[in-house]
Amino acid sequence: MTTKVIHEANLAEVNQLSDNSAEFVIRPLFYGYGNTLGNSLRRVLLSSVKGAAITSFSIDGASHEYTAVPGVREDVVDIMLNLKNIRLKSHSDEPVEVSFEVKASDITDGKVTAGDIKFPADIEVGNPDQIICHLDDKNASLKMRLIVETGRGYLSIDRSSNDRIHSDMIALDAVFTPVLRVRFKVENTRVGQDMNYQQLTLTVDTDGTITPQEAFEEAAAILVNQYTALAGGTVVESAPAPGVEPEVDDSGLALPIEELGLSARTANALINNDIKTVRDLVALSEVDLKDLKGFGSKALDEVKEKLTELL
Numbered sequence: 001m002t003t004k005v006i007h008e009a010n011l012a013e014v015n016q017l018s019d020n021s022a023e024f025v026i027r028p029l030f031y032g033y034g035n036t037l038g039n040s041l042r043r044v045l046l047s048s049v050k051g052a053a054i055t056s057f058s059i060d061g062a063s064h065e066y067t068a069v070p071g072v073r074e075d076v077v078d079i080m081l082n083l084k085n086i087r088l089k090s091h092s093d094e095p096v097e098v099s100f101e102v103k104a105s106d107i108t109d110g111k112v113t114a115g116d117i118k119f120p121a122d123i124e125v126g127n128p129d130q131i132i133c134h135l136d137d138k139n140a141s142l143k144m145r146l147i148v149e150t151g152r153g154y155l156s157i158d159r160s161s162n163d164r165i166h167s168d169m170i171a172l173d174a175v176f177t178p179v180l181r182v183r184f185k186v187e188n189t190r191v192g193q194d195m196n197y198q199q200l201t202l203t204v205d206t207d208g209t210i211t212p213q214e215a216f217e218e219a220a221a222i223l224v225n226q227y228t229a230l231a232g233g234t235v236v237e238s239a240p241a242p243g244v245e246p247e248v249d250d251s252g253l254a255l256p257i258e259e260l261g262l263s264a265r266t267a268n269a270l271i272n273n274d275i276k277t278v279r280d281l282v283a284l285s286e287v288d289l290k291d292l293k294g295f296g297s298k299a300l301d302e303v304k305e306k307l308t309e310l311l
Helices: 033-047 076-084 157-162 212-231 264-272 278-282 286-290 297-310
Strands: 011-018 021-030 051-059 088-090 096-103 111-113 123-125 131-134 141-151 179-191 194-206
Touching: 021 033, 021 179, 021 212, 033 179, 033 194, 033 212, 051 076, 051 088, 076 131, 088 141, 194 212, 264 297, 278 297, 286 297
Parallel strands: none
Antiparallel strands: 011 021, 021 194, 051 141, 088 123, 096 141, 111 131, 179 194
């Protein structure tokens, strides 16, 4: 009985559904591997892709979360919830402190949004329209400090409180992942007359701070690193996915004849016959080479030897 080889996965299609949503079609897969890959990719996408979030904050005039801020419609608990919904991307691996002040006279309808915060260049906002609070008094202002950190997964408020950079700040629990939703579907697919393969369709929605393609590739890379560390030196026989041509390294074909290491007489004979690269050379049959002007049997043997070494 012949043992089937577990073929490598093949990303057959990437369909962009919107700026923040894309569909990844992987086929054909060894039977049963649709759910194997779908579940593992989904879990990693939702829990382990790197992101950024606000982990603590302070408001001038508010000493704790159970207080009201003069001139502000929302209480501190409402502001906390709104801050947690701001989607951020940080280009710094270190915590970033952001200070800002918004005056009611400088904004429309007293509405303070994430777009009103003057973030440094290494912080990007994915949803600048996210409301923080409303200033009800035309003379009111909101003065705040925020700490933005990068991370993976979920940071509980207990841990955030223990790790606060400034003890006078109010800690937030934080969801770092920039992936909002992941769905997958497994179907049977055909390769030739063989129906014993599967197709995995994975749909990824992000918050706009990262593209679905970036999130998908990061999740796959995380899984590769984890499994490679466990595999040790064991290698399992594999092959390109059925119907997919293996990639061929043809970099040597562009090599000029002069750099092939042939004798001067053989190299000149080839160049004089307008054969300038290895690609030109391999395109000719043995009969074609023998018919070249000034190209004898010794030259043919020399060329065959060099091509064997190169290719």
